[in-house]
Amino acid sequence: MSQGDVVILDQLDLDRATADALVRAEVAGVVNASPSISGRFPNLGPEVLVGAGIPLIDGVGQDALRAIKEGSKVRLLDGTVYVGDREVAQGTPQTVESVADQMIEAKAGMSAQLEAFSANTMEFLRRERTMFLDGIGVPQLTTVMKGRQVLVVAPGHEHVADLKALKRYIGEHRPVLIGVESGADALRAAGYKPDVIVGDPNGIATETLRAGAEVVVPAHPDGHAPGLGRIQDLGIGAVTFPASGNAEDLALIIADTHNADLVVTVGFQATLREFLDRGRSGSNPSTFLTRLKVGGKLVDGKAVAALHRSRVSVLAIVLLVMAAMVAIAAAVAVSGVGAAYTDWITETWNSFVVWLKGLFS
Incomplete structure (x- = not known):
C-alpha cells in the first residue's frame, strides 16, 4: 500500500486504526466489500476516511474482490468501480453527511455491545488476574522509573503533533520515554532517545531498535513472541512479556509496576466509542482494566501540554x-x-x- 493507491478490502465496521493507517498512506480511495457501518455500534473508521477527503465506496460485494486483481488500474465514479473502462462493481459512496446519519442510527446498538464488553472483561480478569493484581510476569527492567515521570508514546491519532506540543514538558521534567511500536520511531524523529521500547519489532525501524533502549516484546500466553527473531538477527537484547493485552496497555503496566510517579500518554484513545470500535475488540478488557489499575497516575498528553503552554520558566x-x-x-x-x-x-x-x-x- 502506497500513496495514490486505491485499496480494496473486506472489513465489516471499519475501525479507526485501519482508517488512520490508510490516511497516513495517503491512499486515493477505499472500496469495501462489506458495509463499513453495520449499525451495531458507532465505529470510527468511516468518519476518519471521509473527514480526510478519501473516497469510500461501501458494500460492493465479494465478487469485486475476485474481479479486481492487485496492481490493476482502478477508477471510482459515483459509487461505481471500474478496472480500466470496464465496470466491475457498484456500491454506496459514503459522504460526511451519510456517515453522520448512520452514526446516529448506530448508537442504538451500543447496549448489546456493552453487555458483551462486560462479559469479556470478566473473562479477561479471570485469565490475567495474577498479572494485574500481583504483577507476576511483568518484566523487570534496568531503567529506573521509581519516583519519576514517564511519557508513553503510542502511534495513535495525532500522536506526532501531541508529542511536539510536549517539548517544554519534556525539557523541564526529563521523563522516562517509552515508545510503543512505531511510537518509538516518532520519539526518535522528534530528536529524543527512547529509554524503553514496547511492541512487535517488525513494525519498528532498525535504527530505533539499535538506539540503545531496553526492548520489551509482547508474547502470547504460550510464550510465542512475534518479531523476536528479528531482534535476534539484529543482535539486540530483549525481554518478552507474555500477556494477552495490547502493547499500549503493557507499556502502562510496566510503568505502573516500576512505581512511576506519573504516566503521561500520547496517542492513546480510550473513549467509549474507541472501546466499542472493532479494531480494539480483542483488547478492550485489557485497556479498561489497565486504566483502572494505573488510576490517578494516568494523564493525557494534551492536558499536560495545555498546562505547560501557559507557564513561564525560571530561565x-x-x-x-x-x-x-x-x-x-x-x-x-x-x-x-x-x-x-x-x-x-x-x-x-x-x-x-x-x-x-x-x-x-
Missing part, C-alpha cells in the same frame, strides 16, 4: 531581569549624570577594597 524570568538591568545601565551611561554615578560607584568600590584589606593586615 525566562532571569533573562528578563538581566535585560532590564542592562537597559538601566545603558540609560545611566548615556544620561548627563552617568559620569557622576560612575565616579561614586568607583569610590565606593575602592573604599570597600581598602576596608577588606584592613581586616587581614
Whole structure:
C-alpha cells in the first residue's frame, strides 16, 4: 500500500486504526466489500476516511474482490468501480453527511455491545488476574522509573503533533520515554532517545531498535513472541512479556509496576466509542482494566501540554531581569549624570577594597 493507491478490502465496521493507517498512506480511495457501518455500534473508521477527503465506496460485494486483481488500474465514479473502462462493481459512496446519519442510527446498538464488553472483561480478569493484581510476569527492567515521570508514546491519532506540543514538558521534567511500536520511531524523529521500547519489532525501524533502549516484546500466553527473531538477527537484547493485552496497555503496566510517579500518554484513545470500535475488540478488557489499575497516575498528553503552554520558566524570568538591568545601565551611561554615578560607584568600590584589606593586615 502506497500513496495514490486505491485499496480494496473486506472489513465489516471499519475501525479507526485501519482508517488512520490508510490516511497516513495517503491512499486515493477505499472500496469495501462489506458495509463499513453495520449499525451495531458507532465505529470510527468511516468518519476518519471521509473527514480526510478519501473516497469510500461501501458494500460492493465479494465478487469485486475476485474481479479486481492487485496492481490493476482502478477508477471510482459515483459509487461505481471500474478496472480500466470496464465496470466491475457498484456500491454506496459514503459522504460526511451519510456517515453522520448512520452514526446516529448506530448508537442504538451500543447496549448489546456493552453487555458483551462486560462479559469479556470478566473473562479477561479471570485469565490475567495474577498479572494485574500481583504483577507476576511483568518484566523487570534496568531503567529506573521509581519516583519519576514517564511519557508513553503510542502511534495513535495525532500522536506526532501531541508529542511536539510536549517539548517544554519534556525539557523541564526529563521523563522516562517509552515508545510503543512505531511510537518509538516518532520519539526518535522528534530528536529524543527512547529509554524503553514496547511492541512487535517488525513494525519498528532498525535504527530505533539499535538506539540503545531496553526492548520489551509482547508474547502470547504460550510464550510465542512475534518479531523476536528479528531482534535476534539484529543482535539486540530483549525481554518478552507474555500477556494477552495490547502493547499500549503493557507499556502502562510496566510503568505502573516500576512505581512511576506519573504516566503521561500520547496517542492513546480510550473513549467509549474507541472501546466499542472493532479494531480494539480483542483488547478492550485489557485497556479498561489497565486504566483502572494505573488510576490517578494516568494523564493525557494534551492536558499536560495545555498546562505547560501557559507557564513561564525560571530561565525566562532571569533573562528578563538581566535585560532590564542592562537597559538601566545603558540609560545611566548615556544620561548627563552617568559620569557622576560612575565616579561614586568607583569610590565606593575602592573604599570597600581598602576596608577588606584592613581586616587581614
